[in-house]
Amino acid sequence: MSEPSAVPRTVDPRVTDVVLALVMALVVAVVIAADPEAVRHAGPGAYLFAAGFGALVLMRRRAPRTVLVVTVLGVFVYYTFQFAPIGMALPAVAAIYSAAELRHTGWAIGGGAVLVAVSTYYRTVGNTPEEHLTPYDLVTNVALVAAAVALGVAVRLSREARVHEAHAAEQRLQAERLRIARDLHDVIGHNLSVIALHSGVAAEAVGRDDDAARGALEHVREATSGTLHELRSTVRVLRGPVDGPAPTGLAGVDALANPARAAGLAVDVDLDVPPGLLDGAIDAAAYRIVQESLTNVLRHAAATRVAVSVRVTDGRLVLRVSDDGRGAGPDLVPGSGISGMRERVALLGGALTAGAAPGGGFRVVADLPLRLDG
Incomplete structure (x- = not known):
């Protein structure tokens, strides 16, 4: 113990x-x-x-x-x-x-x-x-009064500083809990969507196309393994210091698209961001936005193609995820993750819009700073 x-x-x-x-x-x-x-x-x-x-x-x-x-x-x-x-x-x-x-x-x-x-x-x-x-009497009285006032103010300010630090630490802890909750939502939601999709494929293929069924089950196994890996990573972060390792960044977007491709969704990735340009928090948030957007496409869009574009434009990181599915409709509810993405982006000093794309389908656009101090 x-x-x-x-x-x-x-x-x-x-x-x-x-x-x-x-x-x-x-x-x-x-x-x-x-x-x-x-x-x-x-x-x-x-x-x-x-x-x-x-x-x-x-x-x-x-x-x-x-x-x-x-x-x-x-x-x-x-x-x-x-x-x-x-x-x-x-x-x-x-x-x-x-x-x-x-x-x-x-x-x-x-x-x-x-x-x-x-x-x-x-x-x-x-x-x-x-x-x-006598000058001594005057100086003594003034010094005693000044020292008493100064000491009282110093003790009060020191106490208030400790209280402020405690509140700031609590806020940092709450922010970290919120980040972990968002990450778990994004990861588990995405992988469960992949699992559900391939489970359906496997169920339909059993007895008719065993190779397709085995392939679908293999994708289910990979998604399950990825979910368990993310959960173990999260537990390590919870057991360790608050400023633990950052989640995956934009370098993992291609790998993120593979399960969607295996599910039959054509995913085009256009990633043009020089290495080291982004803060870790911005890089991780961009990855999570792509992940949540792909999850929503798999769940709600009934799309056949999705385009992911991440570029630096006018000193800002502009991320777009658009699909050719059914567009905005009744399936798009607050629980779909749009509000969570919007909140995540706002906390980092950016903005996110989501809605019907001009040519049909649905589009998510996030505008983020390159660094938190700039």
């Missing part, structure tokens, strides 16, 4: 908030205790404020703006009691960071600006040396 894939572990947000709250309370308490006149300035009330600043952090996710406003007001109230200086920005760092992290950057900048402005004003008009504004 294979080992389960490793699942990325993430820290519980509640644990993060508790740790941040404890750190906030501890830092403010340490700054209070470090005051040279802590005995006079730092009483139980100062440490209660330190605990309060930390406790507010626990509500930061539910009400980041409220936490910020209450923290700023709490800083002002703290200083009205003339407790030990702790700086204006330091007690609000966690609240400012939280507001910026939770998409309230304007509030974070505004709260920090209020603290810096009030600090600067009172330091400017203060009468004591302790209250006098």
Whole structure:
């Protein structure tokens, strides 16, 4: 049994908030205790404020703006009691960071600006040396506010980038599943049409023309073998990386036409595309369009001849499949694969038209870019 894939572990947000709250309370308490006149300035009330600043952090996710406003007001109230200086920005760092992290950057900048402005004003008009504004105080407050805002924004952008990458990976996986589904539809539908046709031939020839019956059964065997081969290839792609080997390209069109020829359909192939000119995705899509078109001719057209033309015209790949059958009619329904071909071509930046040909019969025309980046 294979080992389960490793699942990325993430820290519980509640644990993060508790740790941040404890750190906030501890830092403010340490700054209070470090005051040279802590005995006079730092009483139980100062440490209660330190605990309060930390406790507010626990509500930061539910009400980041409220936490910020209450923290700023709490800083002002703290200083009205003339407790030990702790700086204006330091007690609000966690609240400012939280507001910026939770998409309230304007509030974070505004709260920090209020603290810096009030600090600067009172330091400017203060009468004591302790209250006098120094360049160090101003730079420290501005740096703390700027760092808290920048860190909050950086964490938010990093988280959003991870979410975007996860969504992009899911979209790539879904696109790959859709491609595989289309390929299975094209391959199995084509081969089953060949099998059904030759089975009918064999049933009619048994007892009258045993050689023809054996030949028809041989074609059935080849088509069955091809289907099994494609299924095994698809399973290998599913088990391997998403960007696995590309399906067959235009080089396989001649081989694709052989079962139709063996069924009595005259298939003319005019392939004029220089090797290496096409992207792998364009090359594979062109092959699948020819395959689906031939399948539809075998199923619905009652045709005797089909012409396949693939050429480069004016920097575009132009693919035409036309037959001399019954043309557009009630048999042409969405399930016939026309809508699937149209969707495939549109995803690659091209266009597909399908309908009655001017001289009778049915025609499919696909116009595709040569490369996905051009």
